[in-house]
Amino acid sequence: MADLSQNEWASKLNADKNAAILDVRTLSEIEEGIIPNAIHIDIYKGQGFVDEIKQLNKSKTYYVYCKAGGRSSQACAVMNQLGFEKTYNLLGGFSEWQGEVSYP
Numbered sequence: 151m152a153d154l155s156q157n158e159w160a161s162k163l164n165a166d167k168n169a170a171i172l173d174v175r176t177l178s179e180i181e182e183g184i185i186p187n188a189i190h191i192d193i194y195k196g197q198g199f200v201d202e203i204k205q206l207n208k209s210k211t212y213y214v215y216c217k218a219g220g221r222s223s224q225a226c227a228v229m230n231q232l233g234f235e236k237t238y239n240l241l242g243g244f245s246e247w248q249g250e251v252s253y254p
Contacts, residue, residue, distance in 0.1 A: 151223070151226035151227060151229075151230055151237045151238070151239060152237075152238050152239070153219075153223065153238075153239045153241050154238050154239065154240065154241060155241055155242075156240065156241070156242055156246055156247065156248060156249075159213060159215075159238060159240045159241075160248075160249050162213070162238060163213045163238075166211050166213075168209070168210050168211050169210065169211050169212075169213055170189060170206070170207070170210045170211070170212050170213070171185055171187055171188040171189065171212075171213045171214075171215070172188065172189050172191065172206075172212050172213065172214045172215070172222075172225065173185065173188040173189065173190045173191075173215060173216070173244075174191060174192065174193040174199075174214060174215070174216045174221050174222055174225045175190075175192065175193075175215075175216050175217055175221070175244065176192050176194060177192065179216075179217055179244075180254055181253075181254065182244070183244070183251035183252065183253050184251065184252055184253070184254060185215065185244070185247065185249065185250070185251065185252075186250050186251075186252045188215075189206075191203060193216070193221045193222075193224065193225050199225075199228075200228065200232070203225075203228065203229060203232060203234075204232060206234075208232075208233050208234050208235070210236075211236040211237075211238070212226075212229060212234060212236065212237045212238070213238050213240065214226050214229070214237055214238065214239055214240065215239075215240035215243050215244055215247070216240075216243050216244065217243045217244055217245055218242065218243040218245050219239060219240060219241050219242055219243040220243075222239045222240060222243060223239045225237075225239075226238070226239045
């Protein structure tokens with residue numbers, strides 16, 4: 151796992167042909183908007199979160215975010231324990247995101 155600034159995260163994401171974006175916020179939080187093409191798995195699901203993460207393709211590079219960066223850091227740690235080698239945490243989270251946003 152690596153913690154990346156907003157600019158680093160967006161730059162790496164745009165250049166990565168094997169990227170997947172993971173949003174670990176709650177359903178009410180995603181109503182504020184979501185980074186386009188993000189997969190949503192709420193980290194507060196507990197074991198349900200782990201079960202859904204295990205179904206993801208481990209060969210992809212995951213760009214993970216939450217509201218401020220704390221839960222996404224935890225999600226990256228869990229993913230690393232489950233065998234995901236490339237995870238990037240968005241420092242500042244969606245609250246500081248300056249890029250494109252879509253609404254559910």
